[in-house]
Amino acid sequence: MKAPVLVVSCLDDPTTDLVLGELHGRDVPAVRFDPGADFPDEIALSAYFDGLGLTGSIETPTRRLDLSSVSAVYWRQPTPYKPSLELDKSSATWVAEQARYGLGGVLAALPGAFYLNHPFRNRDAEYKPLQLVTAATCGLTIPKTLVTNRLDSVRAFSSRLAGTVFKPLWSTPFKNEDGKWRTIWAHPIDPKELDETVAEAAHLFQEQVEKVADVRVTMVGDHVFPVRINGAPALDWRLHYDSLSYELIEAPPAVVNGMRAYLDQLGLVFGAFDFCVTGDGEWVFLESNPNGQWAWFDDRISTQIASAIADVLISSKGPS
Structure with a gap:
C-alpha cells in the first residue's frame, strides 16, 4: 500500500x-x-x-x-x-x-x-515585515513602507510620496460601532486625517504604486502560475470578486527567480504572491501568503494548481 x-x-x-x-x-x-x-x-x-x-x-x-x-x-x-x-x-x-x-x-x-x-514555516512567513525584508534581499522590488505607532513619522513619510496606503499587519476581525464584525482592507489614506490614536497600535503605511494591473502568482515548488486580475475598480481587488476575470500570463524570469529564492529562504514549498505591475512593466511585490487561497480562480486555472500540488506531494520523499 x-x-x-x-x-x-x-x-x-x-x-x-x-x-x-x-x-x-x-x-x-x-x-x-x-x-x-x-x-x-x-x-x-x-x-x-x-x-x-x-x-x-x-x-x-x-x-x-x-x-x-x-x-x-x-x-x-x-x-x-x-x-x-x-x-x-x-x-x-x-x-x-x-x-x-x-x-x-x-x-x-x-x-x-x-x-x-510546514506549520512552523507558515507561521513565520505570515509576518509582513519579514516578507518585505526577504523579498528585497531576494531581488524583488518592494514599495517604500513604514511600520510605526508615531503620528509624526507617518506624516513625514507620507509627505514624500504621491499617495499613501494603509494595510493591516494581520487580518484580525474588527467589531465596529454597530457590533458587526468586519475586515479592514488595504485603502488609501490622507495623513492629515490621522490623529494621536495612531500611537495605540503598530500600523503599516506604504507607498501607493501607480499600477496598471494586479497579479497573483501561485508558486508550488517549481510550478509557477501567474494570473493577471482584471476588472478591479478599487485599490484592493479582494473587495470586488464578482467583477473580476483572470488571465494566465508569463512572469519575468527575474521575478520567478526572486520568488524561488524567497520560498527557499523561508523554508517554504508553496506561496501565493501578490504583485502590482506599473506602466513601464515593473513588477512590485506587495505580500506573500504562505497558505493563500486559489480555488476561486476559474476551473482552467485552479485545476492546474491542484494538479501541481498533488504532483509535489506524491513525488516527495517520505517513508517507504
Missing part, C-alpha cells in the same frame, strides 16, 4: 477539496482531519518517543494513521484548538494550549514526512 498523505484542514475548505480530488483520482491514500475541531472528541492520539524516534498512531472514527508511515503533509488552515465549552476560562486556556503543543507538536514532527508547508 502506498504511504498516505495527511491533509490537515478545516472541513469546509474548497481548496483542500480540489487537492483531495486530485489525490483520490491518482489512487493516493489520504487522511484528512481538522485537529482544532476534532480533538479530543473525535481523535485518539498515542505518540511514543524513544531511541528510534517517533512512533504511534492517530485514530479517527473511520481511519487509523500510523505516524511513522506518513509520506507527506498538506497543511491547510486548520481551525484553532478549542476546548469544551463546559470548562472555566482558565481550564479552557490550559487545555487548548496543551492540545496545540501536544497534538500540534506531533503533527509537526512526523519522521521523514514532506510538508507543504
Whole structure:
C-alpha cells in the first residue's frame, strides 16, 4: 500500500477539496482531519518517543494513521484548538494550549514526512515585515513602507510620496460601532486625517504604486502560475470578486527567480504572491501568503494548481 498523505484542514475548505480530488483520482491514500475541531472528541492520539524516534498512531472514527508511515503533509488552515465549552476560562486556556503543543507538536514532527508547508514555516512567513525584508534581499522590488505607532513619522513619510496606503499587519476581525464584525482592507489614506490614536497600535503605511494591473502568482515548488486580475475598480481587488476575470500570463524570469529564492529562504514549498505591475512593466511585490487561497480562480486555472500540488506531494520523499 502506498504511504498516505495527511491533509490537515478545516472541513469546509474548497481548496483542500480540489487537492483531495486530485489525490483520490491518482489512487493516493489520504487522511484528512481538522485537529482544532476534532480533538479530543473525535481523535485518539498515542505518540511514543524513544531511541528510534517517533512512533504511534492517530485514530479517527473511520481511519487509523500510523505516524511513522506518513509520506507527506498538506497543511491547510486548520481551525484553532478549542476546548469544551463546559470548562472555566482558565481550564479552557490550559487545555487548548496543551492540545496545540501536544497534538500540534506531533503533527509537526512526523519522521521523514514532506510538508507543504510546514506549520512552523507558515507561521513565520505570515509576518509582513519579514516578507518585505526577504523579498528585497531576494531581488524583488518592494514599495517604500513604514511600520510605526508615531503620528509624526507617518506624516513625514507620507509627505514624500504621491499617495499613501494603509494595510493591516494581520487580518484580525474588527467589531465596529454597530457590533458587526468586519475586515479592514488595504485603502488609501490622507495623513492629515490621522490623529494621536495612531500611537495605540503598530500600523503599516506604504507607498501607493501607480499600477496598471494586479497579479497573483501561485508558486508550488517549481510550478509557477501567474494570473493577471482584471476588472478591479478599487485599490484592493479582494473587495470586488464578482467583477473580476483572470488571465494566465508569463512572469519575468527575474521575478520567478526572486520568488524561488524567497520560498527557499523561508523554508517554504508553496506561496501565493501578490504583485502590482506599473506602466513601464515593473513588477512590485506587495505580500506573500504562505497558505493563500486559489480555488476561486476559474476551473482552467485552479485545476492546474491542484494538479501541481498533488504532483509535489506524491513525488516527495517520505517513508517507504
